[in-house]
Amino acid sequence: MNTLCELFSRFEAAKEKTALMTSKEEMTYEQLLAKIQDTDLLARKYGCDGITVLLIGDYSSSTIACLLALWRLGNVVALCCATQDALVNARAHLVQATRVIKIGEGNQIEILPTGIETSHPILSDMNHRKEAGFVIFSSGSTGQPKASIHSARAMLDKHVLQKRCLTSISFLLFDHIGGFNTLFYILFNVGKLVIPASRSPDMVAQAIAQHRVEAITASPTFLNLLVMSGALMRHDFSSLKVINYGTEPMPESLLVVLTQQLPWVRFSQAYGLSETGVIPAKSVSSLSTWITFDKEQCNIRIVDGLLEVKVKTSMLGYINASSPFTSDGYFKTGDAVQQEGDRYRVLGRQSDLINVGGEKVYPNEIENVLRNMPGVLEVAVTALENPIMGQVVGAAFKLQTTEKLTSFRRRLYEFCHQKLPAAYIPRKILITDALLHTARSKKLGAIALQSTLIKEGEMA
Amino acid sequence: MNQTISQIIQTALDAQAPLLSVPIDTSEGEATPLLGPGSVLDSLGLVTLILNIEEMVEMQMGIAITIVSEKAMSAYRSPFATIGSLAEFITSLIQKKQHA
The missing domain is CATH 3.40.50.980 (Rossmann fold)
Structure with missing residues (x-):
């Protein structure tokens, strides 16, 4: 070693x-x-x-x-x-x-x-x-x-090459591949790892201000919480130089807000999976959700719209599942991507794709629009089985103030009318106070969300 | 009960007015066509209407019903033809639930 x-x-x-x-x-x-x-x-x-x-x-x-x-x-x-x-x-x-x-x-x-x-x-x-x-x-x-x-x-080996020594917070957990990657970045560059007392937006923000933190790795959901909770306005973020985000697609609307509120910070998307490790990639610009991969360190290809990668940090295998690698050593990520030249954009998990009577859409594309609706704090979209259309779009909303479902629905439809194709408009709506993200500040998975929409929807 | 159900259908139709290019003319009352000639609802509109109705029936009457079933789809006289036929069909579903 x-x-x-x-x-x-x-x-x-x-x-x-x-x-x-x-x-x-x-x-x-x-x-x-x-x-x-x-x-x-x-x-x-x-x-x-x-x-x-x-x-x-x-x-x-x-x-x-x-x-x-x-x-x-x-x-x-x-x-x-x-x-x-x-x-x-x-x-x-x-x-x-x-x-x-x-x-x-x-x-x-x-x-x-x-x-x-x-x-x-x-x-x-x-x-x-x-x-x-x-x-x-x-x-x-x-x-x-x-x-x-x-x-x-x-x-x-991946971290041996010396890079910038930074004071950092890894918001992602120790047992998360992204958190683990950040830890070794810090250790190899003998930086300082700041560990906040808790992962609440205010505690993290307080730690950033107090220890003059320069870099943070976090999920878009957490960054959204930072904005929504007002923590971003209450604390001093002047020491921050870079925010790395990953684990789920970044809503473009959130990126706009973040870059406006923290114009001195560079935003960069990290991409990786538990199975592949963090794949060497960087955002095209702070405002862009497009990334470029470092093709000297990894091989990338798209098969049927889905990303496949071959990288040295890939796992050796699963303990409790058969090998997911292709015969030539690529890992099928299951992530749908868009490609323009050497730039890629991750659209979301293929399994999250919603198919409304043949029209296909990723939850993220709809959430990007709905998040801009006045009064919406958080929104999570998922597919719901439907006997007529195969699937329809279901959406759970957390609102700033109490609002009756009937009036919210009308407002939502007025808002959506010119902004989303008919198939993308949520047909089952739930207003909830429940969290729409997990304890790990990641958006609720499709299955958890579907069950919330079905169970709570009956009582809405 | 038919009156309440018709009212629920009317409210559910009103709810999706912002999504329709042409407003639904319900001046014919129960004879207002929902599907087929003379109707402005497309399949997504119908799905939305059904989901809203199911939700309102549950909220106002405390009864969970599933409107779309094999029976509804294959009925000789489509329950989705007019407001009246849909109200009648929903009433029968509710009655079945109440007597189950």
Whole structure:
């Protein structure tokens, strides 16, 4: 693991610098190195040496030290931020982890044997060769998440090239591929990782102002919450230089508002999946939702309108599903894209496509329009099965003030009339106070939204 | 009950007025055509009308009905022909629900 040695030598060279800043602790790179050493000894004592481990924790000095120590010892580390016992137990079985390591709120490390044996061929092989790796769970909206196994080497190698050293907040979670990518960007460039006390818009905004944060990686849904909650106006964002966004399509209307309110900030779209890692790409401009891929580092092609990628950071395989790769090594992303020369625009998941009597539309295209309707705070659109049209558009709205459904519907139809083709206009409407995003600040998945529209719609 | 249902249909028709290029002329009352010759509703308009009616019946009467079914689609005399025929059909659905 030469790249890991390189990482540690960068820590050594920058030992006075602050690595982590939380509401509770501040840690230099020297202290982080010492913590890695302590954790290394503890992990050896508990036999974490060429095994598969489930690591439970969010961003903290202990979680980061633990991950790096475990990699140095040649372990495969499955990442999980959820702490509920039933979920931890299910995930430990899913990844066949022989140890579960829990990082407590006070940063204490607890290593527990599970009695589970690792028999999956990829995992056993990696464990046998003491190859460091990680497992990411995809955020499937229903059923069991898919667990993708990655080699640590590809992720580490990707970040070796020195870039700008920035003070950053990773809004995306530790167990999210985007969050994980941001963490290694910061560590390899010996930047400062600021960990807000919570992920609420005000707490994050406060942390940005207090620690003069220069970069943040977040989901469009969270950025929307920043705008809607007024946090963007209440706090000082003058230190910010770049906002990276990803995990879901960016509404163009939101990008316009953000670039108007933060004109000094560069906005850049990140694209990636749990299975592929973050794919080297950048936005054409701050105001554009088009991206260009770095074709020296990845191969891109479009088959039947869907994006396929071949990249070094791709997973080795799933634990609980068959290989999704084509015979020539491309990963089928399932994302529909538009192409213009070397520019691409991600339209959305093919599975989210709404087909109204043959007219096809992505929820994002409709949401972009509906979000501009006066009084609308949040909107989420999905397909609803319909015996006449096959599917129709359903939309759930969160409004600024209370409004009767009848008058809102009329207002909505007046608003939509000249702006959307008839097939794109929501035919089933729900006004709700419920959250239209998940705890991870991502828009509700289609299935959760459909069930909200069907169940709550009956009581509207 | 027919009167209430006709009123619901009328309200549901009014709701989608902003989407129609030509307003629906309901001066013929129950004989107002909904589908077919003389009607301005297209298939999406009909879908919207049905969804709105189902919603209002549930809200005002506390009864959940599904208007479009195989029976409705294959009936010799389409229940969607006029306001009157639709009101009659919905009334029968509600009565069935009440006696179930």
